[in-house]
Amino acid sequence: MRSIFSSATLEAERLHALDLYFMLAALAVLLLVAGLVVYTSLKYRDKGDGVEPPQESTNLSLEMLMIGGPAVLVVIFFFLTIRTSSAILPPAGETTPAVVVTGHQWWWEAAYPGTQVKTANEIHLPVGQRLLIVGTSADVIHDWWLPAFGEKMDVIPGRRNHVWITIKKPGIYEGACSEFCGQQHAWMRIRVVAQTPADYTRWLAAAARPATPPTEAQALAGGALFAHYACSSCHQIRGTAAMGQQGPDLTHFGSRRTMLAGLLENTPANVNRWLTDPQAVKPGAHMPRFIFGQDSIRALTAYLTQLK
Missing domain, CATH: 2.60.40.420 (Cupredoxins -  blue copper proteins)
Incomplete structure (x- = not known):
């Protein structure tokens, strides 16, 4: 398409x-x-008889056609x-x-x-x-x-x-x-x-509905991390205290098929990669790298992917 x-x-x-x-x-x-x-090329080719083809100095009808034809096309x-x-x-x-x-x-x-x-x-x-x-x-x-x-x-x-x-x-x-x-x-x-x-x-x-509240323990921990650190200052998640406007709205992030403007499929593995080292995934992106342990990254991944 x-x-x-x-x-x-x-x-x-x-x-x-x-x-x-x-x-x-x-x-x-x-x-x-x-x-x-x-x-x-065929009519006026050199026939080898030494005779020069007839020369015409002017042809008013031909000149009018050459100028008028393109002019009519331009107007149309x-x-x-x-x-x-x-x-x-x-x-x-x-x-x-x-x-x-x-x-x-x-x-x-x-x-x-x-x-x-x-x-x-x-x-x-x-x-x-x-x-x-x-x-x-x-x-x-x-x-x-x-x-x-x-x-x-x-x-x-x-x-x-x-x-x-x-x-x-x-x-x-x-x-x-x-x-x-x-x-x-x-x-x-x-x-x-x-x-x-x-x-x-x-x-x-x-x-239009607010974000789905997490129910599993790992996602609950991820939600607490998201609210505590600078994530909420850049991203909005309606229904929570996160009201940032600098980055994408994440209210229903888990329902999207792709992430990073089409760079990757939206899967837990790709979210984990992105949170671990954003610049390695999309160099130049304005997402800063936070030094989280893998347990924290897994918790954040669980939280974001259940936002549907």
Whole structure:
């Protein structure tokens, strides 16, 4: 689903139709030029008789065609581009966004207006509805792009850009930041989970609930460690005293399929690796290394993975 030729939204279909017109026109020009080159080469080739071909100093009709043809193409594609742009990117107006996406080095935050829901990297959206997505950045310029969705969106500090999308069918659609933004730019992936409206409503209701309280002894110990050390100053876990805003919201961390913006599958083994030495897993990430013993790391792993 990463191909630009696989349209997952109605807006991408319009863009791809415009692309097709451009490619057909370019092919026609290529064939015309190639044909003229072959024709000229054959007609005016040296026949070995010493006779110079007829020379023409001017041909007004031909010159008008050479200038007028490209000019007409430019005008046609100008209006086609304006029409497509107006259709896929009208002003946001007073419309409430379906989601506000914020780019961070190197992960994506998604906040759902009108709710307390925040998530990271895995973004859930309903199909069959025209959705407004607003984007901004917390640090440097990033670029939100899912090839199957068509349009890119620059996310810029201090500015709110937007795109409109109408997803055609459920599925998982992947993309990435397409503006170089630092050391881990290559691992700033996007994962959109498109769901039926009913499934999306259920997901949103579940995501709005506070974190699941731990019940097992090891997870309880991990929760106490999380609250005691600096974890809670960077991360938020709704329903607890952890209210940090610097790192990803971890309220339902255990329900995500991936972690670290798509770098790894979300498994206890990978969480353990990450907590043991973040820089060895994702060099340059802003997660500091805490010198915990393995018992503490296992307890933190147990706590985080049960947050569903």
